[in-house]
Amino acid sequence: SQQGEEDPQALSIQEGENATMNCSYKTSINNLQWYRQNSGRGLVHLILIRSNEREKHSGRLRVTLDTSKKSSSLLITASRAADTASYFCATDESGGSNYKLTFGKGTLLTVNP
């Protein structure tokens, strides 16, 4: 399986609810990043968490990182219809070139009004 696998593959919730997406990876990392892709558009960087950090917040986003389990979660609180998009985690692997930024397959989030 791929480095950076998101779970679930698709998530549908009502506006105002919280959305949680998970990501697992295989190798040692320097950092883990979450990106959003609106349909037909490029990726937008949301948040970066370094390997020595456990939790990070940015507005309605909360990211956790557990390096012992090689997993991360992205929580979007009080979701809005505009949050509808695909969300990808991506890892900068430690050692050697850390410029590859390996992506997972993404979680498609649908927020219903």
Added chain:
Amino acid sequence: GEEVAQTPKHLVRGEGQKAKLYCAPIKGHSYVFWYQQVLKNEFKFLISFQNENVFDETGMPKERFSAKCLPNSPCSLEIQATKLEDSAVYFCASSQSSGSGRAERFFGPGTRLTVL
């Protein structure tokens, strides 16, 4: 500029034809990356540059793909003799040269390549 620019937005080629895609990174960014996204799924890393030098090309198909980043010119990704499986959206990204800023990639809107 303040955004990564990619041209063209759409490109249609017959199988066997050449395709050339362009990317202008954000001014001041030293690193450029190319990714391929097939069917809205995962992003496959192709190649990265540090200024005009290839930094990592481990994702590039050896035979038909080539890329350049020359001074004072947009970066380019060229596919010789396109195949049906090359149909995808190709994204370019750039990042800053030092400090924590180099970790965040700024992505362009992509070029959709359709091979018929």
